[in-house]
Amino acid sequence: MAAVQETVDRVKAIDVDAYKYGFVTDIESELAPKGLNEDIVRFISARKNEPEWLTQWRLDAYRRWLTMREPTWARVHYKPIDFQDLHYYAAPKSTPGPKSLDEVDPELLRTYEKLGIPLREQELLAGVQTSKVAVDAVFDSVSVATTFKAELAKAGVIFCPISEAVHSHPELVQKYLGSVVPVTDNFYATLNSAVFSDGSFVYIPPGVRCPMELSTYFRINEKKTGQFERTLIIADKGSYVSYLEGCTAPQRDENQLHAAVVELIALDDAEIKYSTVQNWYPGDAEGRGGIYNFVTKRGDCRGPRSKISWTQVETGSAITWKYPSCILRGDESRGEFYSIAISNGYQQVDSGTKMIHLGKNTTSRIISKGISAGRSNNTYRGQVSAHRKASGARNFTNCDSLLIGHDCGAHTVPYIESKNATAVFEHEATTSKISEDQLFYCMQRGLSAEEATALIVNGFVRDVLQQLPMEFAVEAQKLISISLEGSVG
Amino acid sequence: MTLQRTSAEAALAADYAARRPVLFGATKMRDDAMARFLEAGLPNRRVEEWHYTDLRARMNEAAPLRSADAAAIGAARERLTSLELGEAIVVVMLDGEFNLGLSSIGARPQGVEIGSLATALLDPANADLIAPPGLGEADSIVSLNAAFVQGGAFIRIPANMRVERPIALVNLLSGGPRHAAYTRSFIELGVGASATVWEISENSGGETQANDALVIKLGDLAECDHIAQVHHRGEKSIAVHTLLATMGRSARFDSFALVKDTGFVRRQMFARLEREESHIGLRGLSLLRGEEHADTTLVIDHAAGHCESREFYRTILDGSATGVFQGKVCVRQGAQKTDGGMKSQALMLSDDATMYNKPELEIFADDVVCGHGATVGQLDDNQIFYLQSRGLSRAEAQSMLLQAFAQEALDHIADETLRERFASEAHAWLSMRSKA
Numbered sequence: 001m002a003a004v005q006e007t008v009d010r011v012k013a014i015d016v017d018a019y020k021y022g023f024v025t026d027i028e029s030e031l032a033p034k035g036l037n038e039d040i041v042r043f044i045s046a047r048k049n050e051p052e053w054l055t056q057w058r059l060d061a062y063r064r065w066l067t068m069r070e071p072t073w074a075r076v077h078y079k080p081i082d083f084q085d086l087h088y089y090a091a092p093k094s095t096p097g098p099k100s101l102d103e104v105d106p107e108l109l110r111t112y113e114k115l116g117i118p119l120r121e122q123e124l125l126a127g128v129q130t131s132k133v134a135v136d137a138v139f140d141s142v143s144v145a146t147t148f149k150a151e152l153a154k155a156g157v158i159f160c161p162i163s164e165a166v167h168s169h170p171e172l173v174q175k176y177l178g179s180v181v182p183v184t185d186n187f188y189a190t191l192n193s194a195v196f197s198d199g200s201f202v203y204i205p206p207g208v209r210c211p212m213e214l215s216t217y218f219r220i221n222e223k224k225t226g227q228f229e230r231t232l233i234i235a236d237k238g239s240y241v242s243y244l245e246g247c248t249a250p251q252r253d254e255n256q257l258h259a260a261v262v263e264l265i266a267l268d269d270a271e272i273k274y275s276t277v278q279n280w281y282p283g284d285a286e287g288r289g290g291i292y293n294f295v296t297k298r299g300d301c302r303g304p305r306s307k308i309s310w311t312q313v314e315t316g317s318a319i320t321w322k323y324p325s326c327i328l329r330g331d332e333s334r335g336e337f338y339s340i341a342i343s344n345g346y347q348q349v350d351s352g353t354k355m356i357h358l359g360k361n362t363t364s365r366i367i368s369k370g371i372s373a374g375r376s377n378n379t380y381r382g383q384v385s386a387h388r389k390a391s392g393a394r395n396f397t398n399c400d401s402l403l404i405g406h407d408c409g410a411h412t413v414p415y416i417e418s419k420n421a422t423a424v425f426e427h428e429a430t431t432s433k434i435s436e437d438q439l440f441y442c443m444q445r446g447l448s449a450e451e452a453t454a455l456i457v458n459g460f461v462r463d464v465l466q467q468l469p470m471e472f473a474v475e476a477q478k479l480i481s482i483s484l485e486g487s488v489g
Numbered sequence: 490m491t492l493q494r495t496s497a498e499a500a501l502a503a504d505y506a507a508r509r510p511v512l513f514g515a516t517k518m519r520d521d522a523m524a525r526f527l528e529a530g531l532p533n534r535r536v537e538e539w540h541y542t543d544l545r546a547r548m549n550e551a552a553p554l555r556s557a558d559a560a561a562i563g564a565a566r567e568r569l570t571s572l573e574l575g576e577a578i579v580v581v582m583l584d585g586e587f588n589l590g591l592s593s594i595g596a597r598p599q600g601v602e603i604g605s606l607a608t609a610l611l612d613p614a615n616a617d618l619i620a621p622p623g624l625g626e627a628d629s630i631v632s633l634n635a636a637f638v639q640g641g642a643f644i645r646i647p648a649n650m651r652v653e654r655p656i657a658l659v660n661l662l663s664g665g666p667r668h669a670a671y672t673r674s675f676i677e678l679g680v681g682a683s684a685t686v687w688e689i690s691e692n693s694g695g696e697t698q699a700n701d702a703l704v705i706k707l708g709d710l711a712e713c714d715h716i717a718q719v720h721h722r723g724e725k726s727i728a729v730h731t732l733l734a735t736m737g738r739s740a741r742f743d744s745f746a747l748v749k750d751t752g753f754v755r756r757q758m759f760a761r762l763e764r765e766e767s768h769i770g771l772r773g774l775s776l777l778r779g780e781e782h783a784d785t786t787l788v789i790d791h792a793a794g795h796c797e798s799r800e801f802y803r804t805i806l807d808g809s810a811t812g813v814f815q816g817k818v819c820v821r822q823g824a825q826k827t828d829g830g831m832k833s834q835a836l837m838l839s840d841d842a843t844m845y846n847k848p849e850l851e852i853f854a855d856d857v858v859c860g861h862g863a864t865v866g867q868l869d870d871n872q873i874f875y876l877q878s879r880g881l882s883r884a885e886a887q888s889m890l891l892q893a894f895a896q897e898a899l900d901h902i903a904d905e906t907l908r909e910r911f912a913s914e915a916h917a918w919l920s921m922r923s924k925a
Contacts, residue, residue: 295864409851411852416845421842427862428863429848429862430858432857
């Protein structure tokens with residue numbers, strides 16, 4: 001089909017060969033020596049001036065990690081990673097205080113500019129109060145700019161780097177860190193626990209609706225640095241927060257490892273909405289380079305009637321290994337997962353979710369849209385399970401895949417496990433190319449083949465796009481149009 | 490990763506070494522298969538395809554093989570009479586061995602070749618037929634079957650022959666002390682041939698370990714209806730059933746399986762659609778209660794384009810039974826215009842039951858339509874209410890809905906006589922439940 005072929009060509013041209021965000025910012029970094037051992041773990045901890053309990057926590061994780069094996073069950077293939085050939089800590093040398101723009105390295109600001117990060121600093125200075133987005137930007141591993149802090153503080157919201165929270169709110173960090181993703185959870189989460197550099201910490205006090213969308217921009221910058229972000233979000237009783245995370249990364253020759261951990265905790269009646277747009281460097285036309293994205297994201301609906309919603313738009317990374325999950329512990333809690341995963345070139349995506357129904361009358365909903373093009377492989381892998389006591393559990397899963405081209409693969413691997421008679425689980429999945437009937441129908445109404453294709457692809461991912469906060473929807477749409485709607489513009 | 494061998498695995502290794510000199514034919518096939526088995530060991534939770542059916546944990550000890558004695562043959566003869574196989578061409582395997590005396594193959598049409606596997610394997614060329622390369626080879630229980638196979642039927646239907654009477658393959662295990670049996674049968678349908686294969690596998694209770702395989706080779710335009718019923722009673726019994734099917738151009742294969750009153754069963758089917766325009770339909774009904782465990786695992790390999798596959802399975806679970814459905818549809822690169830549809834539905838009647846559903850798609854061709862659906866739940870309260878409002882008691886309403894749920898699966902059996910027979914068996918099972 002001509003239109004699709006054209007799309008593929010355009011995507012090849014745009015997405016793979018001329019990766020828009022492939023540049024390297026020239027900022028001096030402070031690197032830990034290559035390799036990993038107890039001294040490095042202590043070094044990282046010392047750099048952060050961490051309390052003794054956290055140092056021990058890291059060391060325990062490190063010792064545990066030594067006994068673990070890399071997981072191999074995902075449908076991704078890559079050369080073995082030499083974990084001793086990586087830097088486990090990198091901090092920009094000029095770390096200004098987050099008080100004002102002037103203190104921020106101009107080189108860094110230019111990087112943000114190229115990325116198009118809506119820092120909204122200008123707006124704030126000019127007194128523009130609309131559409132506020134607080135940015136706790138992570139440049140490599142250390143947070144260098146935090147905005148809107150005062151306003152958030154007024155609402156009682158704590159939004160700061162986790163390294164800072166360790167000092168300012170040790171009781172919260174100690175109580176919740178590792179309570180959703182235990183230190184022993186899996187190979188990469190354990191590694192992260194040992195060496196995590198920094199990340200965001202959010203605490204929303206009881207009954208507070210966070211006055212703005214919180215967002216973080218991750219960026220991998222220094223050559224051969226592993227990024228080990230650690231995010232911890234706690235929504236106390238009756239609170240609400242929407243958190244946005246977006247990523248782009250500079251072009252690299254060598255694979256970079258990214259093993260982040262995100263923990264969400266929703267107490268009684270609280271709601272957390274977590275949105276991600278991920279567009280890391282996917283590798284060059286031959287599939288060289290590109291980010292290895294091995295992320296553990298999990299939310300715990302701990303209180304009754306709590307709700308956690310994950311939305312992700314995954315377009316980048318050479319390898320994505322990511323399963324944002326919900327543990328539905330509280331009665332009547334709800335988990336949601338909305339995903340668009342687009343793979344092209346030689347990208348490999350193995351992503352999905354887990355909905356673990358533990359409490360009574362818990363509900364979950366999974367909408368996953370996978371689009372594979374080029375020579376990529378795109379796998380949805382998801383688990384829905386109801387435990388014995390999860391009476392009245394309800395799940396609806398819909399995962400659709402669209403294939404563009406002869407050399408790509410789309411796979412669906414759902415695990416549906418029910419141990420309760422009153423649980424009702426529904427799962428449906430389809431894989432197809434763009435339907436000739438739909439195309440014909442659209443063209444019959446006067447659209448060109450190209451426009452019709454665009455319309456259908458748009459419609460295909462619409463369910464998920466709708467879930468994104470306004471601030472992100474635009475960016476996500478832009479990404480998708482770069483990735484797949486090139487033929488229409 | 491090599492785990493230490495369990496005592497069952499060690500016993501199997503020793504048993505094979507001891508038995509090797511007396512096992513008939515195909516020594517190379519057996520040795521290769523045994524090597525593969527010993528490499529992988531018994532399937533267990535760590536093997537993705539066996540995650541929900543941990544055979545290593547279930548099989549504490551490997552049971553010895555046993556040849557049927559006169560008493561066993563007598564009992565088998567009685568059982569065959571009570572099975573009422575009607576006008577079928579009957580081929581019997583007793584305790585793993587082909588038994589011509591119990592079989593009645595006189596009614597076979599001229600030209601249809603029915604014999605013992607052992608005899609067929611005197612011709613080494615036949616060894617390749619009973620172990621189609623690339624089909625189920627990675628499965629260690631299939632390897633174990635190939636290594637130990639004691640006997641089976643070897644059936645060839647010539648081109649363009651329509652065999653009207655069903656061919657009944659009856660696998661019987663006699664009672665008595667714990668023992669194991671390994672059979673492998675082969676059926677080839679030549680170009681344009683057609684037949685109905687009715688497979689019955691049952692034991693007489695006790696701790697039997699049955700490992701049966703059926704290899705079906707469908708030539709171009711061949712058509713085969715396959716009906717299987719599995720009854721392996723006994724809390725400690727183990728039954729593993731493997732179907733290996735290869736299909737030619739425009740061939741049709743429709744299979745239906747009824748599983749009930751079976752302690753622990755794994756039915757696995759590996760099918761490869763090798764040429765264009767073939768159709769495969771795999772369906773089944775599993776009725777489970779008590780501590781029963783039934784696993785249905787399918788791997789459909791669309792190696793050629795323009796083929797169609799349909800899977801439809803229903804499971805009713807009571808007591809603390811466990812049901813497993815794993816269906817994998819693979820569409821190879823170039824297998825364009827594949828049309829695949831899979832559905833698995835389960836009804837849970839008890840809070841202690843467990844259902845695992847894993848419908849899988851693995852697709853490397855872009856011009857395909859593939860989908861699957863899976864549901865787990867209980868009877869719809871609205872439907873029960875509707876029937877109650879029409880004057881039925883709650884129990885009657887439930888029973889009626891269960892019957893309907895089962896019947897929708899049974900409706901897929903093409904042969905009317907067999908359909909009614911299966912329906913009455915399902916009915917008996919369900920009414921026993923409602924009485925309880």
